[in-house]
Amino acid sequence: MNGIDIQAIFFDECEESLQAAEAGLDACKAGTQDSETINAIFRAVHSIKGGAGAFGYEALASYTHVFENLLGDVREGTVLVTSDLVDMLLLALDCLRDHVESVRGGAPAPDDEAIKARLAEAHENVGKDGGAAAEAPAPEPAAASASAEMDDLDALLDDLLGSDPAPVAEAPAEEVAEEEDEKGEEWALYVCPQAGAMDNGSEPLLWLRELVELGGICVKCDESILPQIDEMDPKQGYLAWTFSMPASVERDKVADIFDFVGEQCRVLYGEEALNPPARARAEVAPAAKAPPVAAPAATSATTKPETAAAPAPAPTQTPTPSAPASQSIRIDLGKLDQLIDGVGELVIAQAMLAQRLSNEGLAHFEELAMLEGLVRDIQERAMAFRAQPISSVFSRVPRLLRELATTTGKHVKLVVAGETTELDKTVIERLSEPLTHLIRNAVDHGIESPEDRQAVGKDPEGTLTLSAEQKAGRIVIRIGDDGGGINREKVLAKAIEKGIVDPEVHNLSDEEIDNLIFAPGFSTAAQVSSISGRGVGMDVVRQNVKELGGRITIESRPGQGTDFVLALPLTLAISDGMIVQVGDQSLVVPLTHVVESLSPAETEIKGMGRNIRMLNVRGQFLPIVPLRQLTGGPRAETNIETNMENGVLVVVETERCGQAALLVDAIIDQRQFVIKSLDTHYRSVDGVAGATILGNGRVALIVDVDRLVLDMTSRRHAPAEAA
Amino acid sequence: MKPTRILTVDDSASMRALLLHALTTQGFEVEQAEDGQQAFEWLATNEVDVVITDINMPRLDGFGLIEQLRDTARHADRPILVLTTESSDEKKRRARDAGATGWIVKPFDAEKLATAVRRVAH
Structure with missing residues (x-):
């Protein structure tokens, strides 16, 4: 180049x-x-x-x-x-x-x-x-x-x-040398990094090193406010240095080093540097980003009134409040994950032991129950290491609302509940995008304009409610607005126009209509924003949530608002599943999909064409998907009748195809399982979400219910489903 | 010692070429992204020692990129320099408030880039 x-x-x-x-x-x-x-x-x-x-x-x-x-x-x-x-x-x-x-x-x-x-x-x-x-x-x-x-x-x-850049680089150095000969007066520099000086990746040590490179000599290090080691917070500034700079170094050159530095570092030159203001311990207390009274230029918006008002009594108080901070250590995330992985193996080993003992007729004795309790306890605690409060995601919402207020003109109040609810770190990180989209959507489409709201007697300012809670082993996040609710007529009309729904179909339930907004291709005009760039459709939101092992549902009340409810797993590593028998194979159906299971009467099965059977569940017809197809190949399909007689049907909810009934030979158990990715150990297989090791030591495949049902139904109704 | 790895984020191809040339001649290892979104996605699975980003970019601008990076554990303490055409105190304050570690005022020369990078490279 x-x-x-x-x-x-x-x-x-x-x-x-x-x-x-x-x-x-x-x-x-x-x-x-x-x-x-x-x-x-x-x-x-x-x-x-x-x-x-x-x-x-x-x-x-x-x-x-x-x-x-x-x-x-x-x-x-x-x-x-x-x-x-x-x-x-x-x-x-x-x-x-x-x-x-x-x-x-x-x-x-x-x-x-x-x-x-x-x-x-x-x-x-x-x-x-x-x-x-x-x-x-x-x-x-x-x-x-x-x-x-x-x-x-x-x-x-x-x-x-290609010309020589050297003269440019060397010229200043020569000037410097000349100046040094002319005047020999050294000058003083005082550097005092304070709390916050290490924020945003800043490293005060590098500035000090640069001073030394310029020829500066450290003549004093003020450690007077250095606390006891158990009270020390490495991010606080406890030390201050006085440097003697050679006369040849211009003040501007030094000022350049501190160009990046804001109010978090006090830098004084010459006479001032020799008489720096006294420092009190109060100024390094965790809450106090406030500069001391003596600092001339600095004023900070983050100043907390109580700390600024009472700097003097702080030193006597320091030992107590700062003690808890020293009770934590930093652990490399990789090490933590290894531990959690190990705990996963322990869960499997414990299950294997229980199974073996049960086979020997020794299932019920106290030590085993104790072991099971302990293993579960350890597992929960290990998971808690990765848990973070959801407030880290929620705290970004006010800013988003402010930005939306400027673009849409809708001012929205925020009500937050349950922000201390903890979720797996990975889930938290991947939650922010779908959440942002849902909030944007709620303000854009959910909440009406101030005029419209006033017209129907509502507070012109809309309200967005965000809540999180742990419920039945899952985290439930609710994003609610008090807007006009989903306009089902409009949604249906648009879905018909886009070819998502057959115009002949008239008996869609409210819930089914609401769910149309998740259909791929439903979202039209790309929403443009400065935060997330080109907007994505709601189908991507649902996809994101699904990738986290979660589900999203809508509760919309006309005229009163819409709630989007996200149900997410506590962790991505362990999940609840139903273990089913199909031929000589055990398969795992993730419990999040399972609605119910039943042994159908003959009259509840209706045939459609040669190979398709539908199950009548309280008047609703669901396609029957024989899981044998996953394990056995095409020959199994012809035996559907005989399987049906002895089999059990597991009704599952899918993201794209509504409900379906999986035909299995028997339901064996329901338990937690550790998810092992097939991709890393073998390769990705369609219809299989991963694998796990059962209590008997055998490997069982985890069924990718969405994919499987989608594949089976689209293969049968290829022309109809293609739209 | 391993060379310092830098990710540059700029939507202008010529600016990218200039940065690439200037930084590699100073002995840095350089990765490049074309806007904030691409950089953010790349940084989700990759590490560099320093990020240098332009401010005005499509999809996700420099400030937005920094704010998003600061919210991730991986990049909360990553040195990030912004390229800016103005050196006013107000602009600097904005960069700092957005979470930038420092800035490089355009136009830059190789020397100036290297100094700014070394000032923040841990």
């Missing part, structure tokens, strides 16, 4: 940017003036400006700078998008295209004075009522700053084009 290649990339990119900007402006003219469109135009011009600066195209850089200033105003909303403005921006874009062409062809820059003046004028009118004319025109400073930037870039471009 050399300079010429990179320039070629730049010109290609300019072409794309110009097209993007033009498309955006055309859309504006046509009436689409949402923030994403404006942003795209801004980005396009911004990107050309960035490249122009980098490659030293001064005229182009100066022009795009003026252009971007105005687009920045449009983006901020301080300049309104009028038809006149769009026309002017289109003219400006034409001129930008000429600029790019001239740079590419090495021709002189086009005459941009007139349009530049108009752009600058529109920009300057913002926030300056009158007096704008007296100001210097914008192009001048822009050009100046652009050319100043050029100096910086020469080094990089020289480097790219």
Whole structure:
């Protein structure tokens, strides 16, 4: 890669940017003036400006700078998008295209004075009522700053084009040496990182090392407020250093090191550094991000009134409050997972032992029950290591609501319950996306506009309720709004229009209609947002939840609101399942899918075509899926009648195909099982979600109910289901 | 010693090329992403020592990327530098509030990049 290649990339990119900007402006003219469109135009011009600066195209850089200033105003909303403005921006874009062409062809820059003046004028009118004319025109400073930037870039471009960058790098060093000879006065520097100085990946040690590299000598380390080791929190700043810097090192050069540092680190120079303000222990107490009273410039929004008001008594109190903090240790997540994996094996071994003893007729004795209790106890505690409170997800919601309030104009109150409920870390991490989408959806489509709400006598401000609780071994999360509820007529009409529902079907239940919003292809206009980018459909939300081993259901009350209820497993590693016998194989059906099991009477089975049997469950017909197909191959299918007589039907709920009845030979047991992925040990198999080891030591496959039922039913009704 | 690994996030191909060139000549190992979303997804399963990100990007912008990364355990303490065209205190404050470790003011040279990276690389 050399300079010429990179320039070629730049010109290609300019072409794309110009097209993007033009498309955006055309859309504006046509009436689409949402923030994403404006942003795209801004980005396009911004990107050309960035490249122009980098490659030293001064005229182009100066022009795009003026252009971007105005687009920045449009983006901020301080300049309104009028038809006149769009026309002017289109003219400006034409001129930008000429600029790019001239740079590419090495021709002189086009005459941009007139349009530049108009752009600058529109920009300057913002926030300056009158007096704008007296100001210097914008192009001048822009050009100046652009050319100043050029100096910086020469080094990089020289480097790219193969000339020697060394003189640039060495020049300052020589100057430094000369200065050192001239004046020999050393100067003092005081550095005191405080609580928060290590946040966001900052590392104060690196700053100190850089000072040493510059020739600084540490003359004093103030450890006066260093607490006892059991009270120590490594993230707090307890130490302060005084450095003696050689006279040759300019203050600016040192200030540059601390450029990144905010109020979390006090840096004093010269005389001030020799007499730093006294430090009290209070300022490093965990709650106190507040700067001490003596610090001049610093004020912090996070200041907690109580700590700021009472810094003096704090030292005497420190031992008690900070003691609990020292009671924790950090463990590598990998080690923890190994432990949890081991506990999983222990659960299996215990089950195997129980099985063996039971075979020997020794099932019921106290020690075994004790062992079982202990193993379960250990398992639960091991799982708790990975558990995190759901508040880490919920705490992000207020910000989301604020952003939604600005884009939709709907102000929504948030009510949160059960935020201390704990979930597996992985589940928490993967929950944030579907949750964000559901909340966005609730505000966008659920909650009505303030006017509509007032019209029906509701509080103009909507309410979003988020709750989490542990219920029957699962975590139930509820996202509720007090909006208008799902408009079932509209949903049904749209589903018919999209070909998701056969127009002939008229007997859909309310629940079935509500669930149509999860159908792939139901969501239409891509929702655009700055947080999650292009919106995804609700089908993706359901998919995400399903991948977590969870289920999502809707409870909608017309006029009163909609609740989305997520039921999630406590952990991804262990699950409850029903063990069924099919031929000589044991299979596991995850309990989350099982609705009921029954031995059907002959009259409840109806035939449809040659191979299809339907089960009549209280008037509802469900397709029967013989699990033998999973284990046996096609021959089994012909024996469906004989299997039916001796078999048991397990009614399961699936995500995509409603309910179905799985035909098995017998139900053996219901128990917890440890999920082992087939992908890692063998390869992924359709219809199989994984494997587990049973109490008798045999491997059993875990049935992927959704996939299996989908495959079977779509194979039979290929033409009908294809839509 | 293992070379410092850097992920650069920028939607402009020429900026990516410049960054790649400048950083590799300084002895860094470089990975590249084209926007915040791609970077976030990549970082879900990959590690780097330092992230350098542009601010204005489609899908997920630089600030959004930082905020999302700070919410994950894996990247809560990851050094993240933002590329910015302005060096005003207000811009710096915004970057810091978003959770950035530091910033690099455009245009940059290889030296400037290396200094900024070394200042934060643990």
